[in-house]
Amino acid sequence: MREKDYTRREFMRNLSLTALGSLSLPIFFSACSKQEKEDFLQKHFKEMSEEEKRHVIAKLEQRYLEQYGKKFHISTQEAVPGTLWGYGLELSKCIGCRRCVYACVKENNNSRVSPQLHWIRVLRLKRGNLINLEDSEHYYDPEMVPEKGYVYLPVQCQQCEDPPCVKVCPVHATWKEPDGIVVVDYNWCIGCRYCIAACPYKGRVFNWAEPNIPKEELNPSVHYLGNRPRMKSTVDKCTFCIQRVRSGRYPACVEACPTGTRKFGNLLDPKSEIRYLIENKRVFRLKEDLGTEPKFYYFFES
Amino acid sequence: MEKFRQTLKETWHFYSRTLTLVTQGSKIYYAWCLTLLLFIIVGFIFYLKQHEAGLIVTNMNDQVSWGLYIANFTYLVGAAAAAVLLVIPSYVYHFKPIKEIVVLGELFAASSIVMAILFVMVDLGRLDRFWHMLPFIGKMNFPQSLLAWDVLALNGYLFLNLLIPVYLLVKFYYRKGPNWKFILPFILASIPMAVAIHTVTAFLYNGLPARPFWNASILAPRFLASAFCSGPAIIIIIFQIIRKVSSYTIAIEDEALFKISELIAYAMFLNLFLLSAELFKEYYSHTVHIASFKYLFEGLHGHNQLVPWIWTAMAMNVIAFFIFLVPSTRKRLTTLNLGCLLIIVGVWIEKGPGFVIPGFVPDPLGEIYEYIPNLLELMVSFGIWAVGLLIFTLLMKVAIPIETGEFSHVAYVERATRFEEEREAWKISSSGKP
Numbered sequence: 054m055r056e057k058d059y060t061r062r063e064f065m066r067n068l069s070l071t072a073l074g075s076l077s078l079p080i081f082f083s084a085c086s087k088q089e090k091e092d093f094l095q096k097h098f099k100e101m102s103e104e105e106k107r108h109v110i111a112k113l114e115q116r117y118l119e120q121y122g123k124k125f126h127i128s129t130q131e132a133v134p135g136t137l138w139g140y141g142l143e144l145s146k147c148i149g150c151r152r153c154v155y156a157c158v159k160e161n162n163n164s165r166v167s168p169q170l171h172w173i174r175v176l177r178l179k180r181g182n183l184i185n186l187e188d189s190e191h192y193y194d195p196e197m198v199p200e201k202g203y204v205y206l207p208v209q210c211q212q213c214e215d216p217p218c219v220k221v222c223p224v225h226a227t228w229k230e231p232d233g234i235v236v237v238d239y240n241w242c243i244g245c246r247y248c249i250a251a252c253p254y255k256g257r258v259f260n261w262a263e264p265n266i267p268k269e270e271l272n273p274s275v276h277y278l279g280n281r282p283r284m285k286s287t288v289d290k291c292t293f294c295i296q297r298v299r300s301g302r303y304p305a306c307v308e309a310c311p312t313g314t315r316k317f318g319n320l321l322d323p324k325s326e327i328r329y330l331i332e333n334k335r336v337f338r339l340k341e342d343l344g345t346e347p348k349f350y351y352f353f354e355s
Numbered sequence: 356m357e358k359f360r361q362t363l364k365e366t367w368h369f370y371s372r373t374l375t376l377v378t379q380g381s382k383i384y385y386a387w388c389l390t391l392l393l394f395i396i397v398g399f400i401f402y403l404k405q406h407e408a409g410l411i412v413t414n415m416n417d418q419v420s421w422g423l424y425i426a427n428f429t430y431l432v433g434a435a436a437a438a439v440l441l442v443i444p445s446y447v448y449h450f451k452p453i454k455e456i457v458v459l460g461e462l463f464a465a466s467s468i469v470m471a472i473l474f475v476m477v478d479l480g481r482l483d484r485f486w487h488m489l490p491f492i493g494k495m496n497f498p499q500s501l502l503a504w505d506v507l508a509l510n511g512y513l514f515l516n517l518l519i520p521v522y523l524l525v526k527f528y529y530r531k532g533p534n535w536k537f538i539l540p541f542i543l544a545s546i547p548m549a550v551a552i553h554t555v556t557a558f559l560y561n562g563l564p565a566r567p568f569w570n571a572s573i574l575a576p577r578f579l580a581s582a583f584c585s586g587p588a589i590i591i592i593i594f595q596i597i598r599k600v601s602s603y604t605i606a607i608e609d610e611a612l613f614k615i616s617e618l619i620a621y622a623m624f625l626n627l628f629l630l631s632a633e634l635f636k637e638y639y640s641h642t643v644h645i646a647s648f649k650y651l652f653e654g655l656h657g658h659n660q661l662v663p664w665i666w667t668a669m670a671m672n673v674i675a676f677f678i679f680l681v682p683s684t685r686k687r688l689t690t691l692n693l694g695c696l697l698i699i700v701g702v703w704i705e706k707g708p709g710f711v712i713p714g715f716v717p718d719p720l721g722e723i724y725e726y727i728p729n730l731l732e733l734m735v736s737f738g739i740w741a742v743g744l745l746i747f748t749l750l751m752k753v754a755i756p757i758e759t760g761e762f763s764h765v766a767y768v769e770r771a772t773r774f775e776e777e778r779e780a781w782k783i784s785s786s787g788k789p
Contacts (some may be wrong), residue, residue, distance in 0.1 A: 055452025067371045093483060097494050168411070176720060186721030187641055187656075208720060217565060223502035224487040225494045234654075241494070243487055244410075244480020247502050249420045253565035255720045259420060259480070262411035285409040343564045 066273060067115075076120050088297055097225065098238040098277065099210050105110040110277065117273075117282060118131070125273045127281055132232035139233075139327040139348045140304075141316035141336070142207060149198040149205035151175050156309030157209075160294060161280040162272055164264035173209040173306060174255065174292040180204055207314075209306075210235065210256030210291035213348030218248035218257060227288075232299070232301035233320075233348055249288065253340050254347075259289045260355045293317070320348065368767075373528035376762060377752045384752070391745040394653050398738015401731045402477055412481055413732050421478070421716040426707035427739070428474040430585070431467045432509070432556045435704060437586015438464035438516065439549030442542065442617070456607050458520040459597060460590055460760065462750045465516040467586075468552075470567055470743035477735055482570040499558040506619065508552045515545045524757045529764045536642060560714065568647035568714045571636075577629045578706070580675060583622035584672075585702035587615045593747075595692070600754045619698065620679035626702075647713040650784050655717065660725045665709050671701030713760075741786045 063206050085093070096105065110127045118123040118273035152263075154173045157163070163170040176189040189206070199205070211312035216235050219227050226242040229235050247255045263285040273280040276296035283289055298317070307315040328351070329334065334352040341347075380388075405412050442654045443461040476482055487493040489504055497503040519541055526533045535692050557578040560569035598607045634652075637645045649655045654662050678684045678694035685691060717723045728736075756762030 056757055063375055065373065070374065071370075077482070097487075101492075155724045168416075174720060186719075187643070187646055187717055191720070191722050196639070217563070221500050221502065221563070223496050223500040223506070225496045226482075226487070241487060242481065243484045245475075245478070245502065246480070247418045249560075250416065250714070251563050253392045253719045255417070255718060258417050259410070261416065262409040 059331035064330070076304045087149065092240070095240050097241050098190070099225075099228070106277075113277075113281070119280070121226075121268050121271055122325070123271055123273045125269065125275060125281070128274075128276045128296060128299075129278075130276065132230050132234075133299060134322055135319075136232040136300060137320040138212065139318060139320040139350065140212070140262075140293065141318075141327050141330045141350045141352060143314050143316070143334075144351050144353055145204065146312045146314040147207060149175055149177060149193070149340065150311065151314065152309045152311060153207060153306035155331065157291070159270060160272055160297075160305035161291075162264075162266055162275065162282045163289075164260060164262070165267065166265050168261055170257075170258045170260070170264075170289075172258065172289075173207055176206040176208060177203050200259045208254055208256075208350075209349075211254050211345070211349035212291075212293060215344060216347060217251040217343075217345060219250040221247045225249065225256070230278075230295075234295055234298075235290070236280065236292055237287070237289055239281075239283050239287045239289065244288070246288065253343050253345065257288050259288050260285050288302075311351055317346040331351075357729065360560055366509075369525070369764075372762075372767065373753050376756065377749045382746075388745065388748060391741040393749070394741035395738050395745065397735070398735050398741065401734040402738065403475070405731060405735065406482070410693075412729075413728055414729045416720055416724065416726075419712060419726035420635050421711055421715070422726055423728035423736055424474045424478040426711040427512040427736055428471050428478070429556060429710060430469040430703050430707045431474065431743075432552055432585040433582030434578070434581045434589055435464040435467035435471065435516075436549040436553040437590070439546050439592065442546055442549075444614070456594055456611060458523055458753070459594070459754060461516045461520045463590060463593060463747060464549075464755060465513055465520070466743045466750065467518065467684065470739055471743060472509060472513070473739045474736075475687055477739065491559065497516070499557075501555060501562055504555045505559055506777075508555045510774045512545070512548045514550045515548055519545065520754070524754055527757050528762065529762075550579065556651050560710075560745040562650055565719050566714045567644035571633060573633050574630055577626065577633070580622055580626035580629055581702050581706050582677075583696050584619055585706070587619050588675075588698040589731075590616055591695050592692065592699075595754065597686070597751060601759060609686075612688075612691065615678050616691055616694070619694075620676065620685070623676040623679060623698070625670065627672065646717050649717045650723070651709060651713040655723060658716075658723050658725050660727060661709060661712060664704050668701045668704035668709060672705065675701060685698040 077201055082090075084241070090105070094226065098106075101109065106129055110129065113127055114125050117123065125144060127303065153162045154171055154175060157173050158169070158171060160163070161172065162262075163172065174249060175190060176186065177193040177200075178186075178189050178190060182188055183204070186206075193200075193203075212233055212235055214229075214233065216229060219229055219235060223245060224241060225241055227235060227237045227248060244259070246259055249259060264283050266282065271282070272280060274296060279295035281294045294302075294306075303317055304315075307317045316326050316330060318325035320327060330352060331350060334354075336350040336352040389411075389564055413422065438460045441457045446456045476485065479485065488503070490507070495506070496502045497507070519538060522538055523533055554575045557575035560566070561572070561574045562570075562776065564570050571662070594607045594612065634648070637648045646655060651659065651661050651665050653659070675694045675697040678690055684694070712726055716728070753762070760766075
């Protein structure tokens with residue numbers, strides 16, 4: 054075949070191919086709505102000025118009102134000085150009823166159906182075994198709890214002092230607040246799920262689909278870094294109910310527990326209940342050997 | 356100014372002629388490209404569905420949160436790193452037969468890196484926030500996060516593997532000798548970079564104490580050893596295809612292929628040795644950390660989906676090792692190719708799904724979920740492989756004629772002059788008529 058020489062037609066074709074290729078990107082971006090552009094360019098929460106935070110909150114409240122028909126109050130309240138939150142869980146009292154699980158889902162506006170996201174998991178273990186979780190049952194479903202021959206081990210984010218999830222996040226989308234709570238900026242998370250791989254406690258869940266909450270069950274009292282309704286393809290986790298504890302209330306799971314298994318308090322306050330428990334009970338923390346320094350203490354009656 | 360205009364004109368000419376070159380070809384070339392394009396389009400449509408609905412449409416979940424995408428990513432980083440196996444002997448030791456093909460090997464590395472990056476991008480839930488990861492523009496967690504390291508290393512390696520071959524090819528095109536003072540530092544830098552990308556990728560898994568299966572210090576050496584098996588094996592196959600389609604005008608000698616295959620034999624020995632060292636440690640000490648190994652090699656509590664896969668991979672790797680070890684089978688093209696295919700598939704299973712999935716099974720709270728990719732994940736993955744193959748094909752379409760000398764600036768000028776002369780001649784002859 055004779056090789057064709059460079060002709061005008063070829064020149065035109067090459068030119069138009071190039072133009073088409075280089076124009077497709079600006080065309081794509083101009084097709085985005087103003088809202089999408091603003092979301093796209095939104096700054097990291099910690100880098101926003103007070104003015105910018107107010108703007109973002111107003112925008113979100115407006116959007117939630119349109120989407121859910123409810124007036125939301127989104128707090129950005131900062132950590133109370135002199136607080137470091139700690140959690141206590143008395144294993145001998147837990148009956149495995151999962152009331153904490155569902156109180157948490159409701160309080161924190163978690164997705165309800167396909168998938169239903171839980172920040173607390175209650176593991177059922179055969180008596181005589183606690184460390185090897187391989188024999189644990191996550192989906193036990195008896196008529197009545199507690200069941201004979203079993204103990205229950207609730208697990209949620211342990212709010213580590215040296216959190217591996219924060220270390221691995223490639224974009225600083227998750228960090229430890231001054232009061233020890235590990236939070237996520239849902240608008241900054243890129244959805245790589247590296248933190249899920251890094252967490253030894255399965256404390257993080259991913260919004261595999263657009264979250265799904267019945268309007269009447271929405272909790273409109275939310276924190277920006279906590280229980281505000283979230284979006285698909287980002288990670289979220291237990292925040293010790295940041296929206297509650299920073300204004301002097303107990304986390305929802307503590308309130309919901311019918312047996313008084315769950316305790317909560319300020320580790321820096323020598324007179325707090327959690328400090329009393331640590332000093333007077335036999336406490337242990339999950340997977341202490343990994344050096345993550347959890348602020349979640351399990352204990353037995355003694 | 357005049358010089359700048361000249362450069363601009365030259366660049367446009369080069370670019371334009373390459374575009375002409377890649378849009379013309381034989382029927383087989385068109386069929387191949389269109390097939391790849393078809394896979395790309397199908398993959399893209401499936402990806403749009405995933406983008407719309409979220410990753411719920413895959414089979415991944417909170418238990419097994421990385422799947423086929425990240426498995427392919429891991430494998431391809433290894434394949435790309437293996438290009439260094441060609442660079443070291445050719446540039447450093449001036450081993451002539453490999454030197455001629457090193458440019459093609461580097462372009463292969465570049466295509467692999469593009470695929471690896473695409474696999475990460477389809478795995479990202481929020482691709483729209485990709486810019487958060489860019490240094491200076493976003494908020495990169497460097498040097499804490501190994502993923503941030505990986506972004507830098509992979510892009511750096513991609514840059515090197517585009518710069519070096521493109522520079523050399525453009526010089527060939529103009530029939531000029533390369534300026535070694537300029538390009539040699541980049542070539543030398545690409546050697547540690549190749550080791551670095553794979554080490555960093557290994558460390559990405561390695562640094563997670565939550566996942567005992569990955570938290571073994573033997574991981575990075577194992578990664579390198581297996582990469583130096585599969586990468587060169589792919590390259591041996593590709594080079595044979597190249598010399599066929601370039602109708603043997605490109606001088607890839609058998610000797611070069613045999614040399615590469617000898618290197619594969621050493622690498623495979625190391626790979627098998629490191630694996631057995633790890634197996635010994637796990638099975639002899641027999642702690643709770645053995646669970647993932649058990650899941651992979653013999654099944655755990657009745658869950659044994661990966662068992663047939665890993666034993667197939669083991670058999671393939673061992674057979675391939677003996678093929679490459681014995682000189683008579685290594686130096687016969689039929690057995691050599693069989694060995695290459697066994698290694699490509701065997702290492703893919705071992706390094707891809709056989710490495711990523713057991714890290715998640717059982718999960719940190721002891722739950723066992725058996726993950727198997729679904730149709731969407733397969734189609735998106737095929738689409739990305741097709742993108743890589745298409746990029747590589749187009750690069751080859753330009754690189755091969757430049758290397759053989761068919762496509763050069765001199766030839767273009769000559770033809771243009773001839774064309775001009777013919778037209779002049781035609782003008783004279785036609786003006787002679789009444």
